[in-house]
Amino acid sequence: MQLSEMQQWLAQRRDQGLYRQEQLLQPLPEGQLSFDGQTLLNFSGNDYLGLANAPSLRQAFADAALSVGSAATGSPLVTGFQPAHAELCSVLCDWLGVEAVLLFSSGFAANQAMLSALVASDELLLLDKYCHASMQDVLMHGKLRFKRFPHQDFQALGQLLVKAQDKAVVVATEGVFSMDGDITDTQALLALLSAQQPLLLDDAHGIGVLGEEGRGSWQHCGAKATQLQCLMANFGKALAGQGGFLAGCRDVIDYIRQQSRHYIYSTALSPALCQAMVHSIELCRREQWRRDKLAENIALFRAGALAEGLPLCASLTAIQPLLCPDNGSAMLWSQALKQAGIWLTAIRPPTVPQARLRICLSAAHSPAQIAKLIGALIKTRPAATGSN
Ligand SMILES: Cc1ncc(COP(=O)(O)O)c(C=O)c1O
Structure with missing residues (x-):
């Protein structure tokens, strides 16, 4: 694009009151x-x-920087899977009651990896209309077949499921919607789906906050993590860190590991951050x-x-x-x-x-x-x- 076109576009954004700035x-x-x-x-x-200012979390991060260092030095499959990463994965599995976890540099990347890997080209993705940009963006790539259902409208979703008939369907939604704050009744949603219709859940705003020991919105609604095909959550909100993860059964997570370009071709999380997140989860569970x-x-x-x-x-x-x-x-x-x-x-x-x-x-x-x-x-x- 020509610089003059960019300048024109920027001026228009300002005029429309839509210009964004840090x-x-x-x-x-x-x-x-x-x-x-x-x-x-x-x-x-x-x-x-309120963990962002918890003195013991700040101390844990500082101690971890000294003991394990700031740099993963590579992607997880090269040099970026170290004891701190392994410990964080195992703490997450124990907390959430899942078999396996993959760490990502952001929740955004984790969501993209989840949808890209887990919706096959002959399947239909049904997605809540208000899902986060990280999920909506995958639809723009043009590789997935999808339909959006009106926000939290399970009746409309039910109709889409009936219409899909024998077609394989995957459903994706958020546990707590980021701009509206409403909680998805995961249990009621699961009741609509057959065993062959997987549910993918983004719980970025539920983790730490809802459920026993802050496991998340799905537990608050009476579901088990094992009923979801894949759970996405991140460290950047209640857990006062940065990065994201996908959780599920061993084979689902292994399939994503093999498939995901966001996992394979991206530098792993800082080991110091992983160690700090282990402490953050401990505080979250206990306090x-x-x-x-x-x-x-x-x-x-x-x-x-x-x-x-x-x-x-x-x-x-x-x-x-x-x-x-x-x-x-x-x-x-x-x-x-x-x-x-x-x-x-x-x-x-x-x-x-x-x-x-x-x-x-x-x-x-x-x-x-x-x-x-x-x-x-x-x-x-x-x-x-x-x-x-
Ligand atoms: C619902 C939801 N999903 C995913 C993300 C992306 O997570 P991250 O900020 O860790 O990239 C966000 C963050 O803004 C979010 O609100």
Whole structure:
């Protein structure tokens, strides 16, 4: 593409209010951050359990950097599978009750690997319309046959399953939807599927947060990990790290290992990070108080916000979206909140169908911070946002 065409395109993005840019932030303890010399409350991060600032996790990472080093030095099948990687895999298997795990440099890569390997060319993939970009992107490659069903509409999914008749079908969805916060009833979904219709689940926002010892949304709904053909989750949210993984039975994971270009041709995770993630999982399993505190914060926020007539969605998780009528009002609201000491990024199309403020709660937030958020939301709310 010519430089002038790029410049024209960039100017158009700015005019449409769709231009994206990083903001230089300094994270601070207790759910805060510093931006441009100002300290703000952070309600946009995915540090659901408050582990990002846990002193023992920081210490574990520092110790691991000294003992096992930062560099994997190669892809997993070359030099990048070391004792730290093996230990993390075995800890994940023990925690989630699966036979095998493959580590990836991101959840994005793990999702791409999962769909690319596990949907054969003669199969039909049925995917929730709101699934994350990492899954939607695989569909753009043009190699998979797919149909999207309306968000969480199991009746529509049932009709697609009937229509597919004898055709082999694979279903993929998310355990907790990243922009809406709603939980998929995995057990009810599994009940719709036959033994020959595998379910692939992205639990990026469920792991650590839901289920016993934070195993995830599938367990919260009464399912077992072994009922999923493949489970994807990542370390970058509740577990306060980086990277992703796929989990399942030995043969499914081995099949992905042989097939996945994201696994074979990419540098493995840092061994220091793997060792730190072993510690993070230990904290996550042991420290139930973090999930209890998060649940208290969610209940507190919802009760306060609903009492004030804020237009909340039905979500019962840490992700609490406030829908806005248009991009402009979402941006205005977000900017006014910044003036009031609250960091809350506006999420706009094409990331979501309707502009919104996506509030992310954490166990690191205090009741006083949540009260301040509600007060600021009411004070800064643009007239057009209405109430429930
Ligand atoms: C639902 C969902 N799946 C996958 C990903 C990608 O994970 P990662 O950030 O580890 O690449 C994300 C992260 O934003 C997500 O929200």
